[in-house]
Every structure is written in C-alpha cells, then in structure tokens.
Amino acid sequence: xxxxxxxxxxxxxxxxxxxxxxxxxxxxxxxxxxxxxxxxxxxxxxxxxxxxxxxxxxxxxxxxxxxxxxxxxxxxxxxxxxxxxxxxxxxxxxxxxxxxxxxxxxxxxxxxxxxxxxxxxxxxxxxxxxxxxxxxxxxxxxxxxxxxxxxxxxxxxxxxxxxxxxxxxxxxxxxxxxxxxxxxxxxxxxxxxxxxxxxxxxxxxxxxxxxxxxxxxxxxxxxxxxxxxxxxxxxxxxxxxxxxxxxxxxxxxxxxxxxxxxxxxxxxxxxxxxxxxxxxxxxxxxxxxxxxxxxxxxxxxxxxxxxxxxxxxxxxxxxxxxxxxxxxxxxxxxxxxxxxxxxxxxxxxxxxxxxxxxxxxxxxxxxxxxxxxxxxxxxxxxxxxxxxxxxxxxxxxxxxxxxxxxxxxxxxxxxxxxxxxxxxxxxxxxxxxxxxxxxxxxxxxxxxxxxxxxxxxxxxxxxxxxxxxxxxxxxxxxxxxxx
Amino acid sequence: xxxxxxxxxxxxxxxxxxxxxxxxxxxxxxxxxxxxxxxxxxxxxxxxxxxxxxxxxxxxxxxxxxxxxxxxxxxxxxxxxxxxxxxxxxxxxxxxxxxxxxxxxxxxxxxxxxxxxxxxxxxxxxxxxxxxxxxxxxxxxxxxxxxxxxxxxxxxxxxxxxxxxxxxxxxxxxxxxxxxxxxxxxxxxxxxxxxxxxxxxxxxxxxxxxxxxxxxxxxxxxxxxxxxxxxxxxxxxxxxxxxxxxxxxxxxxxxxxxxxxxxxxxxxxxxxxxxxxxxxxxxxxxxxxxxxxxxxxxxxxxxxxxxxxxxxxxxxxxxxxxxxxxxxxxxxxxxxxxxxxxxxxxxxxxxxxxxxxxxxxxxxxxxxxxxxxxxxxxxxxxxxxxxxxxxxxxxxxxxxxxxxxxxxxxxxxxxxxxxxxxxxxxxxxxxxxxxxxxxxxxxxxxxxxxxxxxxxxxxxxxxxxxxxxxxxxxxxxxxxxxxxx
Numbered sequence: 025x026x027x028x029x030x031x032x033x034x035x036x037x038x039x040x041x042x043x044x045x046x047x048x049x050x051x052x053x054x055x056x057x058x059x060x061x062x063x064x065x066x067x068x069x070x071x072x073x074x075x076x077x078x079x080x081x082x083x084x085x086x087x088x089x090x091x092x093x094x095x096x097x098x099x100x101x102x103x104x105x106x107x108x109x110x111x112x113x114x115x116x117x118x119x120x121x122x123x124x125x126x127x128x129x130x131x132x133x134x135x136x137x138x139x140x141x142x143x144x145x146x147x148x149x150x151x152x153x154x155x156x157x158x159x160x161x162x163x164x165x166x167x168x169x170x171x172x173x174x175x176x177x178x179x180x181x182x183x184x185x186x187x188x189x190x191x192x193x194x195x196x197x198x199x200x201x202x203x204x205x206x207x208x209x210x211x212x213x214x215x216x217x218x219x220x221x222x223x224x225x226x227x228x229x230x231x232x233x234x235x236x237x238x239x240x241x242x243x244x245x246x247x248x249x250x251x252x253x254x255x256x257x258x259x260x261x262x263x264x265x266x267x268x269x270x271x272x273x274x275x276x277x278x279x280x281x282x283x284x285x286x287x288x289x290x291x292x293x294x295x296x297x298x299x300x301x302x303x304x305x306x307x308x309x310x311x312x313x314x315x316x317x318x319x320x321x322x323x324x325x326x327x328x329x330x331x332x333x334x335x336x337x338x339x340x341x342x343x344x345x346x347x348x349x350x351x352x353x354x355x356x357x358x359x360x361x362x363x364x365x366x367x368x369x370x371x372x373x374x375x376x377x378x379x380x381x382x383x384x385x386x387x388x389x390x391x392x393x394x395x396x397x398x399x400x401x402x403x404x405x406x407x408x409x410x411x412x413x414x415x416x417x418x419x420x421x422x423x424x425x426x427x428x429x430x431x432x433x434x435x436x437x438x439x440x441x442x443x444x445x446x447x448x449x450x451x452x453x454x455x456x457x458x459x460x461x462x463x464x465x466x467x468x469x470x471x472x473x474x475x476x477x478x479x480x481x482x483x484x485x486x487x488x489x490x491x492x493x494x495x496x497x498x499x500x501x502x503x504x505x506x507x
Numbered sequence: 508x509x510x511x512x513x514x515x516x517x518x519x520x521x522x523x524x525x526x527x528x529x530x531x532x533x534x535x536x537x538x539x540x541x542x543x544x545x546x547x548x549x550x551x552x553x554x555x556x557x558x559x560x561x562x563x564x565x566x567x568x569x570x571x572x573x574x575x576x577x578x579x580x581x582x583x584x585x586x587x588x589x590x591x592x593x594x595x596x597x598x599x600x601x602x603x604x605x606x607x608x609x610x611x612x613x614x615x616x617x618x619x620x621x622x623x624x625x626x627x628x629x630x631x632x633x634x635x636x637x638x639x640x641x642x643x644x645x646x647x648x649x650x651x652x653x654x655x656x657x658x659x660x661x662x663x664x665x666x667x668x669x670x671x672x673x674x675x676x677x678x679x680x681x682x683x684x685x686x687x688x689x690x691x692x693x694x695x696x697x698x699x700x701x702x703x704x705x706x707x708x709x710x711x712x713x714x715x716x717x718x719x720x721x722x723x724x725x726x727x728x729x730x731x732x733x734x735x736x737x738x739x740x741x742x743x744x745x746x747x748x749x750x751x752x753x754x755x756x757x758x759x760x761x762x763x764x765x766x767x768x769x770x771x772x773x774x775x776x777x778x779x780x781x782x783x784x785x786x787x788x789x790x791x792x793x794x795x796x797x798x799x800x801x802x803x804x805x806x807x808x809x810x811x812x813x814x815x816x817x818x819x820x821x822x823x824x825x826x827x828x829x830x831x832x833x834x835x836x837x838x839x840x841x842x843x844x845x846x847x848x849x850x851x852x853x854x855x856x857x858x859x860x861x862x863x864x865x866x867x868x869x870x871x872x873x874x875x876x877x878x879x880x881x882x883x884x885x886x887x888x889x890x891x892x893x894x895x896x897x898x899x900x901x902x903x904x905x906x907x908x909x910x911x912x913x914x915x916x917x918x919x920x921x922x923x924x925x926x927x928x929x930x931x932x933x934x935x936x937x938x939x940x941x942x943x944x945x946x947x948x949x950x951x952x953x954x955x956x957x958x959x960x961x962x963x964x965x966x967x968x969x970x971x972x973x974x975x976x977x978x979x980x981x982x983x984x985x986x987x988x989x990x991x992x
Contacts, residue, residue, distance in 0.1 A: 127968035131976035138889075138980045140880045142599060146990045152880035392608025396601045399594065484584040487701075487975070491588035494979045495595050505603045 117227065118220040121239045125216055128243045132252055135494055136160060139501045160501040162204045166254040169193060170203040180355040181364035187347055188288040189256040207254030215251045218262035219243065225269045226470055229429060237473035238466075241485065245469075246407055246492035247460045249500060257463055260289040265466065267296055268435070271303040280339030287343030291361065292464055294344055295442055299435040300337040305329070306428065371446040379447030380408065382454040400453060403492070407459035408444075414468035415440045423474045425467070436467030457507045574680040575673075577689070578696045582673055585700050589709055592979055593617060596986040617986040619661055623711040626650065630660040637842045641851035644834060645745040646713035664711030672708045675719035676700065682726045683955055686915055694958035695951075698970065702954075703893055703977035704945045706985065714948055717746040722951065724753050728760040728917065737823025744830035748848065749949060754827050755924045756917035761821060763914065852932070865933030866891060869940050883937050886990075889977070890940035893947055894930075900953035901926055909959045911952075918952035925950050942992045 139160065140152050162170065168185050173193035177183055189210065196206035219239050226235035242248065251258040267282035279300060287293030308328050351360045365371040383405045390398035417423050418433045425433040443461040447454040462468070475481055500506040593614050601607055625642050630650035634640055646667070653663035676696050683692035699705065708715040720743035727736035736757060744750030838847035869891045876884040904911050904919040911919050929946045933939040947953070961967040985991040 123965040123968040126965070127972035130969060131972040134973060134976050135980060137880070138885060138977070141882065141885055141984060141989065144882050146882065148882055150881060151876070151878040154878070154880065157880055390608070391606055393611060394594070394597045394613055395608035396598065396603065396605050398608070399598055403595065481580075483580040483697075484587060487581075487584035488587045488591055490972070490975050491591055491979045492595070494976045495592060495598075495983060498980060498983065499598060502599075504598065 113224065114220060117223040117235075118216065120232070120236060121216075121219045121223050124236075124240050124243050125219055128248070129212070129252065131494065132249060132497060135497050136501050139498045142498060142502045159204065160503070161208065161253055163500060163503055164505075164507050166204065166207065169207055169254060169256070173197065173203040173206070177351075177354060180351075180357055180360045181368040183347075183351050183355075183361040184291075184364050184369060186256070186288055186290055186361075187350070188285060189259055192259070193254075204254055208252075211254055211258045212252055214262040215258040218251070218258050218265055221262065221265040221269055222466060225265060225272065226473070229272065229432075230470070230474070234470070234473045237482070238469050241472050241489075242463070242466065242469045244486060244490045244493055245463060246403070246489055246496055247463055248493055249497040250460050250463065253500070255460075256289050257460065260286055260293065261464055261466065263289060264293065264296060264464065268299060271300055271431070274303075274307050276300075276304065276333040276336035277339075280336030283337070283340035284343035287340050288347060290464075292439065292443065292461070294340060295435070295439050297337055297340050298438050299431050300340065302431045302434050304334065304337065306431065365446060370449045372449045373445055374447055376441045376444035379444055379454045379458065380405065380412075382447060383408075386452065386454065397452065401455070403496075404453065404455035404459055407462055408455055411440060411462045411465055411468045414471045415465070417475070418467055418471045423471055425471075432467040432470065436465055436471075439465050440468070460507070571677060571681065574677045574684065574692075577693060578676045578680050581693075581697050581700050582676055585705070586669070586709065588979065589706060589982065592982050593986055596983045599983065599987050615662070615665065617988075618665065618710050620710075620985060620988060621992055623661070623664065626664060626711060626713065627660045630654065630664070634838075634841055637838075637844060637847045638851040638854050640834075640838055640842070640848040641854070643713070643745060643747055643848070644837070645742060646716050649716065650711075661711060665709075668711055668713075668715045669709055671719040672715040675708070675715055675722055678719065678722040678726055679951060682722060682729065683958070686729065686918075687955065687958075691955065691958040694961045694967075695954045698957050698961065698974075699948065699951060699954045701971060701974050701978055702948060703889070703974055703981055704948055705978055706982040707945050708948065710985070712945075713746050714945065717743055717750065718949055718951065720746060721750060721753060721949065725756060725917075725921070728757055731760075731764050733757075733761065733820040733823040737826030739826075740823075741826035741830045744827045745834065747949075748831070748852075749925060749928060749946070751827050751831055752921065752924045752928055754824065756921040757824055757827070759917045759920055761824065763917075765818075859931050860933050862927050862930035865930055865939040865943070866894060868933060869938075872937055872939070886938060887940070889981070890938065890944050893944040894940055897926065897947045897950055897953045900956045901950070903960075904952060904956045909956055911956075918955060922950045922952035945992065 136157070140157065143152065144150055165185070168182065169190050170193070172182060172185055172187075172190040177187075189207070190203075192210050193203045193206040196209060197203055200206045200209065219242070222242065223235045223239050226238045243251075251261075263282050263286035267279045267286055270276075270279035270282060279296075283293065283296040283300065285293075286296055308331070309325060348359060352358055357363065383401050387398050387401045387405070390401070392398065415436050418425055418436050440462075443458060443464070447458075448456045472485065496506055596617065597609050597613065600609070622642075625639065626647050627650070628635075629639055629642055629644070629647040631654075634644075646664075649667050650660045650663045653666060654660050657663045657666065676699070679699065680692045680696050683695045700708075708718075720739050724736045724739035724743055727733070727739065740750060740753045740757065742750075743753060834848065835845040839845040841847075844850065869887045873879070873884045873887045873891070876887075878884070879888070901919070901922045903909050904922060926947075929943050934941040957970065961970065981991050
C-alpha cells in the first residue's frame, strides 16, 4: 500500500520557482536537488520577494550539468533541447493514455450508430437522416451552451452556464459555423488534454501503473460520456487538473491563472482555492519552529508564507469577479447565477446528506422498483454513494492519501461535499446531475486505482461501470432525459 | 521413433512452448529415452484406471480451484453488468417521467426471447413436430431434469446456462494455461466473455452448455485421455450438431500423439514448430514456409504410420457420430424420418453455399440499403464485422507472427472447421449471416489468438471497449424484445 521510493520525492515540493515553471524544463533527476536549495534560501534570506525566488531558481539550477544557467544567453540547439525535454514527458503521457481515449471514443461512435436501432422499429425500411444522427449528441445542457454561444446571455437565469465554454465555442465557430460541432471539438480536445494531465499528475505523485488505471477508471465512469459531449465537464476538469498540477509543482502563478479560467468555466472552479492554499501552506509553511516552539517561530512562518505569489490564488476569485461584473453590467443583478439556481433551477442550499436522504425517500415512495423514478434515482444514488465511499477511503483506511499528498484528500472532500450542497428541491430527482458532477472529483478515482492491487475489483468495476456508461449513452443519444 | 533426446533440449522446448507441466515432462524425459516425453503430451493414458486416477488426483483439484479463482472476477463482473442492464433497460421501455412501474419479474422474464421458447417447448412437451428437431436434445433434457426442482423450465434453462458458463470459463482457462500461459488464459477468458454476442452464454440458449462440453472434450484430447474426450464429444454433439466437428481435432491429436509424424528428420513436433516460428518471425515468408512444410510432408522418408500405435481407445472417436446416430434413431421412431433434424435445418438454411457467399450477400445488402443508418444495414454489419474479425483471427492462427506451433494445430483446425461449417449455410432473406455472430462464440481458438494480440494495449483496450459496447447494446436490445438472434 505504500509507495516505496516515492515517499521521499513526494515530501519535497517540486519545481523550484514560478520562473522555472514557465521556461525551464522539469528534469526529474535534478528537481529534487534544486528544490531543496530553493527552500533553504528564503529561510535565511530576509528579503523575501519575487527577486529572491528568481535568484533561488538560478542558484538551484546552477548545479545542473546541462547548463541551465547560461541558457538565457545561449540559443539554438540548447533551447530546442530544453523544449524537447519539457514536452517529452507530456508526449509520452499522451501516448500512454491514447489507447484508452481512442477505444472509448470508438465505443461512443458505435453506440451512436447502434442507437439508431432504438429509434427505428424492427424491420422498418426507414433510414435515419445523417444530420439528425449527427445532432443526436445535442441534448439538454448542450443546447443551452449552443444558444449562449450564438446569442450571448439573453436571460439572466442562463448565467448558471458559465461563460468560458460558450466563448470558446463562439471562437471556434469561425471555422465550424455550427456551435454544436465547435463544442464537440472543444470537449474532445480538452478531454484528451485532461487525461494526459491526469496521467502526469498521478504518475509523478504515485506511479505510472496507478496513473494508467486512474485514467481508465475515470473514462468508464457511467457518466463519462459527458466528457465527449458538448458539456463543460472536460474543459473544466482539464483546467482544474492543470492548475492542480502546477500547484503540486509550486508554480503558483500558473496555478492561479488556470484556476481563473476554471472558475470562468464552472462554478466549482472556485473550490480550487482550497487546494491552492493547502498546497501553499505545505510547501512554503515553515512549521518547524512553531511546533518545537523555539525561536521566533510564528514570525518566520508568516514571513515564509507572505510572499508575493501568495496572492496568485486570488486569481481564482478574479475569475469569478469578472463574470460577476459582467452579469451586473448586463442584468444589474449581483450573483444572478446563485439566484437562478434557486428560483429557476429549483436548487436550494441544504446540508450535504439531504440529497441522499431525500433520494432514498423518493425511491421508497416510487410506484415500483422498476419504474422510471426509482431506476433513475437508484442510478444517481449509486454513483453518488460510490464516490462517497471512495472519498471516505481517501481519508481513512489502508488506501488513504499519505504524507504530502493530503491536498488530494482535502480537495476531494471539499469538492464532494460542496457538490452535494445544492440538491433539487422538488420531490422527484434530488440528486439530478450529481453523478455528472462526480466526474470532477478526480481524487476519488486515484483512490479507486490504488485499491486494486489485484485485478479483481478492477474488472468488476470496469465491466459494471462500462455497461452503465454505454446504456446511459444510448439513452442520451436517443433523447431520453439524462442530465 | 526411438530417438536419443538431450534432456536439456527437451527442457528448453517445454519452456518455450509455455507448458505449465514443464517439470513433469522434464522428469519423464529424463527417465525415458523415448522422444515421446518431450512432445507435450503430458501423460500416457491407457485404459480406465488411468482415467480415474487422473480425475481424482488431489493436485488437479487444486489447479481447478486456482483456475476458478482466476476467472471469477470476470464472471462476476460480466454477470453484474448483465444484471445492471436487465434493470436499467426498463428505461427504454418506459417513457420518460412516466408513473408506470414494471412488475419485478420483468427482470428475468426479459431474458425470455426468441430461441429460448423453442427449447422450452421441447423441454415441456418433447419433440412434437419434425421441424423442432433442429434444436438438439441435450439442453432441453437438462431443462426437463432440473424442472423437478425449479418447476419452471425457463428458470432451469437459465441455471443450466449460467452454471455451464462458469464451468466453461474454468475449463478454457485451464486449457489455455497449460498450452500457453496464465496471462493469455486470463485474457482469452476475458475476450470470450465480452464478445458482442456473449450474453447468449447467460441466456437460456444452449451455447454455453455446448462450449462447456466441447472444451472438456478438447481438454481431454490434449491430455491424451481419449475415453473422456469421446464422452464429452458425445455430449457436445447431443447439445449442438456442430459438436460433430470435434472429430477434426480428435483425429489430429490422436495421430499426433501416436507418432504419426510428418515432420522431417524425426524432430519433436513442439521444438520443430517453435524453431520454425522463430525463424519466420519477420512474416512475409509464407510461400517458402508453405513449400518447405509441404515438401517435408510428402518427401519425408520418415512419413509412416505405425499401426501398433493405434490402440483400443481409438474407438472413443465414435463418440461424436454416435450422438448424431442416437438422435437420428430417436427421430426415426418419432417421425419416421431419421434425417428429420437435417430437414428441419433446411427450413432455415435451404441450401449449401460456398463459404464466403454469405459474406458477399451481406455486404451487398449493406451497400444497397440506402445509407448505413437503417435497420438492415446495421444488423448486417453486426453480423458481418464479427464474422470477418474471427476469420482474420483464424488466419492469424496459421500464418504470421502469432501462429500456433505445429503441436497445437488442433486448435487452428478445429476453429477453421467450425468456421467453415457456419459459413456453409447462409440463411435466405435480408440477413444472410443470421445468428452466425452467436455461433462464433464456439470458435474459442480465435480468442486465444486474440489473447496473444492483446499484449498491445491499443488492441486490448479497443477490443474491450468496442466489443463491450456492442455486447451491452445488443443485450439491451435483446432484453426489450427487439430482434437479436
């Protein structure tokens, strides 16, 4: 259950400075070395600001044999080498996950074709129109995003659909003319990027086998077809994961910037603040003196924390602020989206367990076990509880996140709980759409990948989950109510 | 055939051929100067005493148990998925937000479709009309037998199919594990379980019972246990007529294990096959290889057949024809037509075609359907693509880098024979390859080849996802009563 050999490298925050994040490659062998140095320097340096960080980065890198220090003056060969060594791991990661990505998309394509048989009667000689077939992916929320991409926010209650995704759709419409196809392209490209980042993240913090399985498990989760549909899920998760990845590397400004974009994609982007400051505290916080109560501990802790890049996290809030400002300018309502959730989308703030309890009640009062309301609620509840169990396991038990990895656990728990906060009010489908939101809780899938050292659980989850995935997809493309 | 064998060489050949019984055969090779030991025949069996001692052996039970443990996750996972689909396919029947509720027995009654009914009628009333004899008797007999406990022939049928399905996977795992390796055995079982038509193994059809018996027969052939091989061949043929084709691997294995040696220079088969395959790894050397093997077959001075090697147990080969004969006798007494089942088959498959004609017909129907998004085209594609896929795998079992070594040709021959048999009788109407995708489940050697290909993650993932998607889709269609045969 331990990760032998990994523990040590995990303890050390990686990627020395904001500067290193942008242009310097992450050399696996040297990062550990230069980080220990960058961490030491602020400790005895009194002037803690951006400048020292830069110097630290240079000093740290001066130990590299490849001569990173002179790289700013040298060009040509050296630079191309650096670029290559930066992109190589990403390329490798994307190649590793490509089989999963392609296989899943092939399956989606086939289901889309076969779903025609659900629409047509047996032995009918009717042929489905190709255009109707292409638009079988355009249902429910996808239509809302299309509408916003075409006409902007016309009604205030549509602001629950955050702007970045329709903006990108709008941008891509120059080429595709159809917002649906623009949306599909964005989602699927972001989907590939998302899996690559997830793979890299888990590979670095755990191991490659686990990374592969995490990607696989996320890709076959029953609602995973939303990654390929014109929904914001894949774009959001891509940005959130990239932000998370940069946090783990200590590239605060990049993390903040990506957090900003994530916050502009979905409301849940706001919760990136929590892992950001957890990670900041863990990497920068100097608790040694405080815990041992020696010296001027508190002062040194504050000094180590209060640096300029402390405010990079605020970029996430800036992202939300931009949209709030736009909404106020447009509709003269502050936070129209939170009001719309309550007034228009019937979602109210409740304690996290309310939705689950309510769903159980609804199932109990449904006309029968094999009725629409019971089956759909069982689906919602099952997926929700499944992720819930994984989140609990991420905190306690043999598979919990250990040591320096507690940021994952914190992010997983907060995201899970916050996504439970707004169940649907009326007595029908309280956990409506929650299974889709569960895709965003990626730490749960890392736990799942950690559980099966044997292939037993692996296979049972894979097959059972994939069967539901394909069934739900068939329902979605035939226009049934799946949100 | 008395050839001095260097023990170290025989060890190597056994290791290379991936036999799990390496140690046993190495010991045998040490003791005996006879080269027979290094041919991967595990034990020489003569008479029933050996049969009994073999089946009762304690270690063999442990091995069966190990195999069961290995495949159980697959079996449980797939059945869990089937269960989930049975539940949620109701969503396709009910309209959205309807207040209607289906009765709970829908869960298992939704498995009651198409041929299931034909078997049930036979189980309850016996053969009352000649055209029922297209359905061979053993599965309905079993249903009838179990009806004493369940009272319901349909439940009995489901129980038989699912139990036979489990046993079938265990035997398949053991077979492949012994002849290849455990990794490949696991993948073979997985790939078979997720084939697009694999839900018929869990439905009240006779597929799983047949494959179970056929695999047992095959397993005992490989062990040189001819009596049991014949017995299971008999049972398999009583379940489905295609069991008769077990004659092909039976004869091949019998001759091979009794030194009907066609290879030149008296080299042991296992090593010969292996060295050839390593030499021709590059592929594209098909013609010289073919020439060489033909030459060795015809020009070899060693080509001979020792009649004394044929023993009394060759009579076991009559097991398969005996089943057909027994059923023919029954048909004669019941309907005064010994060939009733043949005539009944002709009702669906009126005349024999050249293999491949069905595929061409099917392809023509797809192209002439006016767009791919209609019932006719999609169903024909669902028949044609698995058919071509398995054809490709069978070809790969003879040529190319994944081909079977000579001593394992029984697999390839059996697969080819079955495959050709299924192609011979395309149905009339708009679905020439009707049900062939289901019959292909019986061509288990194809999945062994696929398991070798599955080492590549791309192939592994693509097959799993694509096949899984098709499987669950077809199951959902089957369960809501759509036309899936």
